[in-house]
Amino acid sequence: MKPFTYARAGSPADAVAQFGEGTAYLGGGTNLVDLMRLGVSAPSHLIDVTGAISDEITAGESGGLIVGAGVRNSDLASHPLVRERYPMLARAVLTGASGQIRNAATVGGNLLQRTRCPYFQDVSMPCNKRDPGAGCQATMPGADTEHLAIIGHSPFCAATHPSDLAVALTALNARVRVTSPDDDIGPAGVGQGSGRWVEMPGLHRLPGGVPEQDTVLKPGELITEVELPPPPGGRQAYRKVRERASFAFALVSVAALLAVGPDRRVRDCRIALGGVAHVPWRALAAERVLLGMPPAPEVFAAAAEAELRYARPLPGNEFKVTLARNLITSVLEELTP
Amino acid sequence: MDTAHVTDVTMTVNGEPRAIQVDNRMSVLDLLRERLGLTGTKKGCDHGQCGACTVLADGRRVNACLALAVAYDGACIQTVEGLAGPAGPHPLQRAFLRHDAFQCGYCTPGQLCSAVGMLTEPGPSAVTADLTEDPPLTPGEIRERMSGNLCRCGAYVNIVKAISSEAPPRSEVAEPLSAISLGDTAPYPPAERLGEEEAGAAL
Numbered sequence: 001m002k003p004f005t006y007a008r009a010g011s012p013a014d015a016v017a018q019f020g021e022g023t024a025y026l027g028g029g030t031n032l033v034d035l036m037r038l039g040v041s042a043p044s045h046l047i048d049v050t051g052a053i054s055d056e057i058t059a060g061e062s063g064g065l066i067v068g069a070g071v072r073n074s075d076l077a078s079h080p081l082v083r084e085r086y087p088m089l090a091r092a093v094l095t096g097a098s099g100q101i102r103n104a105a106t107v108g109g110n111l112l113q114r115t116r117c118p119y120f121q122d123v124s125m126p127c128n129k130r131d132p133g134a135g136c137q138a139t140m141p142g143a144d145t146e147h148l149a150i151i152g153h154s155p156f157c158a159a160t161h162p163s164d165l166a167v168a169l170t171a172l173n174a175r176v177r178v179t180s181p182d183d184d185i186g187p188a189g190v191g192q193g194s195g196r197w198v199e200m201p202g203l204h205r206l207p208g209g210v211p212e213q214d215t216v217l218k219p220g221e222l223i224t225e226v227e228l229p230p231p232p233g234g235r236q237a238y239r240k241v242r243e244r245a246s247f248a249f250a251l252v253s254v255a256a257l258l259a260v261g262p263d264r265r266v267r268d269c270r271i272a273l274g275g276v277a278h279v280p281w282r283a284l285a286a287e288r289v290l291l292g293m294p295p296a297p298e299v300f301a302a303a304a305e306a307e308l309r310y311a312r313p314l315p316g317n318e319f320k321v322t323l324a325r326n327l328i329t330s331v332l333e334e335l336t337p
Numbered sequence: 338m339d340t341a342h343v344t345d346v347t348m349t350v351n352g353e354p355r356a357i358q359v360d361n362r363m364s365v366l367d368l369l370r371e372r373l374g375l376t377g378t379k380k381g382c383d384h385g386q387c388g389a390c391t392v393l394a395d396g397r398r399v400n401a402c403l404a405l406a407v408a409y410d411g412a413c414i415q416t417v418e419g420l421a422g423p424a425g426p427h428p429l430q431r432a433f434l435r436h437d438a439f440q441c442g443y444c445t446p447g448q449l450c451s452a453v454g455m456l457t458e459p460g461p462s463a464v465t466a467d468l469t470e471d472p473p474l475t476p477g478e479i480r481e482r483m484s485g486n487l488c489r490c491g492a493y494v495n496i497v498k499a500i501s502s503e504a505p506p507r508s509e510v511a512e513p514l515s516a517i518s519l520g521d522t523a524p525y526p527p528a529e530r531l532g533e534e535e536a537g538a539a540l
Contacts, residue, residue: 003342006361006407026408033364033403034384046361048408074397078460083468094463098485099455101385103397104404246463246484 009052012179019220027109063230069108085231091238092168108223115159157211167274171255204279234259250275258335304328346410351419366401377417388486391447398454417446436499440490474504
């Protein structure tokens with residue numbers, strides 16, 4: 001591991017003011033420290049932001065919740081209001097990682113964790129995300145593709161976003177507040193409460209020709225909190241398919257919400273997929289098919305088909321298209337009242 | 338190493354205050370093993386995947402391999418060496434002996450610290466049907482909650498049995514984590530338990 005200097009920030013404004021070339025923000029460290037040990041990431045300066053950002057969950061003005069970006073994953077999942085009002089979110093967090101990792105990992109760090117693409121994590125392999133212009137081993141013949149994308153990827157990168165939390169937040173229309181080095185922060189350095197909002201979906205970006213950029217955040221920008229809108233009506237679920245029963249990343253996961261009106265028509269629906277794309281994938285085409293229709297198996301199948309006709313699986317991961325289709329239809333059937 | 342890349346940290350380790358200068362790159366795991374001689378905590382994968390390095394930091398179980406010592410300045414760390422009390426081994430240590438919950442023993446310190454932490458954690462798990470419940474710790478719940486600890490000998494069956502034998506009723510767990518002090522193995526009243534432990538031990 002490359003030597004680095006270390007400092008703690010006391011506020012978001014302090015953190016962004018300290019940010020410079022070669023700097024990385026440190027949250028729980030469960031991904032960053034591992035990447036530094038692997039040689040994938042080699043910052044020369046770490047700013048520990050755990051004392052700079054909120055670790056509390058509070059009531060939002062509109063009836064939702066404000067989750068500090070420093071809230072540990074385990075505290076988010078065990079919060080009574082999250083369990084009661086946003087069950088897909090609690091379930092998504094609980095299916096991620098292990099008890100030890102959830103105790104350390106922060107909400108902000110979870111959203112900004114890097115892909116677990118085997119070629120990104122292996123510094124002996126070419127990777128455009130790690131080393132722009134080097135090439136992409138994941139799209140070469142014979143690549144191990146089961147954890148790679150089936151939708152929205154480019155010839156330059158087929159990595160997937162590994163977070164479960166982000167999939168649920170994408171379905172819930174959450175947004176994140178971001179403090180930027182460019183913000184006019186004021187003489188007292190009061191950063192909390194300032195900053196722009198970034199909507200989800202919209203925080204993460206597709207790889208295109210710039211796979212080194214995972215999100216729309218600019219260098220030095222810091223997520224300070226996540227806002228959950230008031231709980232939408234309807235039933236929610238998060239289901240994750242993986243190679244073993246626990247402590248594994250998703251092959252495919254789905255966060256879904258279904259609200260059926262008294263006229264037995266779909267009044268609201270949200271579907272987001274994990275494990276399939278460079279972003280938590282909001283299935284808007286499927287949602288458009290469902291809205292206003294009766295909640296019936298053939299409608300669910302048509303909705304899944306409408307989304308997955310955009311899928312372009314890689315050699316060896318065609319099974320994920322079938323898996324995603326079956327997962328969408330089976331979760332929607334489970335949610336039908 | 339120049340002074341820019343080292344930091345003076347203080348930690349309470351198993352109840353004892355320690356002041357050490359560390360290379361910023363040093364993990365809590367390496368600090369415990371290489372600098373403090375506490376080799377009970379094991380290095381397995383060094384990537385947060387096996388759980389052999391699990392310790393309690395301010396009462397919460399974490400992977401010591403992914404914890405930078407510099408970021409844990411001021412923390413209270415409890416390792417397997419700190420689980421036993423004046424009255425003898427921790428009840429979970431006794432349960433592991435009683436149920437033969439290990440073969441080679443390499444994962445055992447991590448399993449023990451993880452189980453001690455797990456038993457204080459409130460709320461549901463990924464296998465809990467109703468998320469608003471604090472479910473009883475059935476074997477299925479214990480397996481899910483302990484999935485961050487691997488055992489390459491495959492002693493899982495008896496590890497689950499040992500932990501089940503010490504799982505308190507869930508009503509006793511709902512205490513906030515911050516209220517649990519270190520060195521105090523919260524849900525267990527050691528003195529009362531030891532008599533029956535010893536009577537029941539068929540070793």
